[in-house]
Amino acid sequence: xxxxxxxxxxxxxxxxxxxxxxxxxxxxxxxxxxxxxxxxxxxxxxxxxxxxxxxxxxxxxxxxxxxxxxxxxxxxxxxxxxxxxxxxxxx
Numbered sequence: 853x854x855x856x857x858x859x860x861x862x863x864x865x866x867x868x869x870x871x872x873x874x875x876x877x878x879x880x881x882x883x884x885x886x887x888x889x890x891x892x893x894x895x896x897x898x899x900x901x902x903x904x905x906x907x908x909x910x911x912x913x914x915x916x917x918x919x920x921x922x923x924x925x926x927x928x929x930x931x932x933x934x935x936x937x938x939x940x941x942x943x
Contacts, residue, residue: 861912864921869909876905 857878860867880900881887889897 860908861915862917862919862921863924867912872909872912873901873905876901876908879904
């Protein structure tokens with residue numbers, strides 16, 4: 853849905869609370885269509901981010917897999933290679 857939301861599950865080390873919060877923030881921004889809510893909507897916006905982060909962490913803690921954990925550096929290198937293949941060298 854949103855390019856800035858990254859997979860958080862099955863990494864070693866596990867996703868941090870800051871990563872979960874950032875994903876929740878991106879989700880709420882996308883759904884609300886607003887990167888910065890008005891003062892009138894700020895409380896609802898922040899509450900939604902908090903609740904989504906909480907349930908996301910609950911989901912991540914509840915999932916089980918037999919697949920080996922992914923390495924963050926290797927996955928980042930794969931993403932860079934895909935980007936280079938798709939868009940070419942920056943410049």
